[in-house]
Amino acid sequence: MLLQTMKSPSPRRLLFDNVTTKKKRTIVVSNLGSHTLKSDIYDYFDGMLKAKVTNISFNSFENKYYNRSCLVTFSSIETAKRVRKIERHHIQGVEVTVERYRGKGKHQKLFQRGEHDLFIKGINEVYILHRLCEDIAARCGPHSGIDFRRNDGDGKHNGEVVISFYEETHRQMALILLQENISGMPLF
Incomplete structure (x- = not known):
C-alpha cells in the first residue's frame, strides 16, 4: 500500500x-x-x-x-x-x-500629491455660480431674471438660485444642462 x-x-x-x-x-x-x-x-x-x-x-x-x-x-x-x-x-x-x-x-x-500647486485668490463662488447660471439660461431661452436667494439674518447666499423662464420647455432644458454641469448636487 x-x-x-x-x-x-x-x-x-x-x-x-x-x-x-x-x-x-x-x-x-x-x-x-x-x-x-x-x-x-x-x-x-x-x-x-x-x-x-x-x-x-x-x-x-x-x-x-x-x-x-x-x-x-x-x-x-x-x-x-x-x-x-x-x-x-x-x-x-x-x-x-x-x-x-x-x-x-x-x-x-x-497617492502622492503634486509639488506644483496653483493658488488662486479672490474667487467669489457666487460670481462663478451666477456666470454659470447666466450662460445656461442664455442658451436655453428667454428668461426674466436670475434670483440668488439670501439668508434673512446675514444676507449671505444660501445656495438657492431661481431662474424665471417664460416657457416650461426652456426651464426643462436648463435643468438638464445644470445637472450635467453640477453633477452630484441636488438641484431641487
Missing part, C-alpha cells in the same frame, strides 16, 4: 495567495466627481452592473486630502475582468477611469 502525504501550504504562502487573489479582484476607479460617496459607487457597480462588490476604499494623498479615486474589490476575479471590459463608466454623471489594480507602487500618482 502506497501512502502519500501532501504538504500543507505554509501560512506565509496562504497569505501571499490571498493578497494576490485580492489584488486581481480589485480595480482602481479614478477621476471621480468631487462629491462621490461610497453609496454612489456601490449603486453603480453592484446595482447597475450586477457586479458583487465586497469592499470600497477611497484613496487619499499622503497628506490625507481626497484624490478623487478609490479601490473597488469584487467577489471574484471574473467579475473584475467583466467590469474592466466595459469601455466607458459613468458614476454620478461623471465619466471615470477604470483599470486593474497593480499595487500601490504602480499607481503612485494616486
